[in-house]
Amino acid sequence: MAQSLAELRILSVDIGGSNIKATVLNNKGELQVEYQKTPTPSPADPDSLINALKGLIRNFPEFDRVSVGFPGYVRNGVVMTAPNLGTQLWAKTDLVKKLEKALGKPTRVVNDADMQGLGVVDGKGFEIVITLGTGFGTAVLLNGQLLPHLELAHHPVTKNSTYDDYIGEKALEKEGAEKWNKRMKKVLDYLKTVFNYDTLYIGGGNSNKLNFTLDSNIKIVSNKDGIKGGVRLWTNDDKL
Incomplete structure (x- = not known):
């Protein structure tokens, strides 16, 4: 039953x-x-x-x-x-x-990142979630529903670097916060141009290292908020 x-x-x-x-x-x-x-x-x-x-x-x-x-x-x-x-x-x-x-x-x-996305989005329009941690995670949602997962972290962002290489944990440690933040500004500009999202959410342990002003449709979210996506994995489905 x-x-x-x-x-x-x-x-x-x-x-x-x-x-x-x-x-x-x-x-x-x-x-x-x-x-x-x-x-x-x-x-x-x-x-x-x-x-x-x-x-x-x-x-x-x-x-x-x-x-x-x-x-x-x-x-x-x-x-x-x-x-x-x-x-x-x-x-x-x-x-x-x-x-x-x-x-x-x-x-x-x-x-x-998909689970975090389910936990933090408003469910309105085209929303992107990125996570800044050991690597670079991404999730893409439309009106609160997950779209097919993209491993954007492994896409080249420079001639010799993927997103993981460019802004992951090792890059932050190697290059320092100032240079990492310059890279993050570039990445956010790329995402804005490529996806033309309604809202972008930034989570992960390194999100608190961002030191520049974000656009009004970009929000910082916590891991605690993201873990709530575990509920939506089940409650978005009527086959319980």
Whole structure:
């Protein structure tokens, strides 16, 4: 028998290159346990990562569904690439199947920026979400619905650099905040020209390093807001 939407409790997980973050949400996106995190293991192979997640949620309240944002290209729950965790460790891994076996609950897995996008957008018009963390994540939505995922991070932005190379964590550390911000201004100009979006949302741990004035239709969002996208992975679907 289908479960009542009002009764749903969803374990919402954000897997990052540095940390795994999780909470349990009700159907309204309200936290049922404090947002918590643990370091991403190294090497971050599937079994080590799932064990770290199980340790993180050991004392969490009961949940009915699992939503996971993963830093790579995910198709139908299967990981195709994982550039910041190690594609060689993850390629063709059916993460949905592994998590359902480990946690015993129905699970959905999408790209981490896609899940953040579901959590932060207003659902009005053409909206873009980018995440500035270990790498560069993107999500594209139209009227609150996810459009096919684009791995824009791997598109060349200069003759010798992809977006990941140009504005990722390593670039920030190597070039320093001043030069990184100059690069970010260029990237935001490119995105404005290419997408002509209604609203752009910027999340990820390095979003607070931006030191210049943003356009009025650009908003900074938090990881805590983004993790609420785990609810919409289920509540946007009537097949519960």
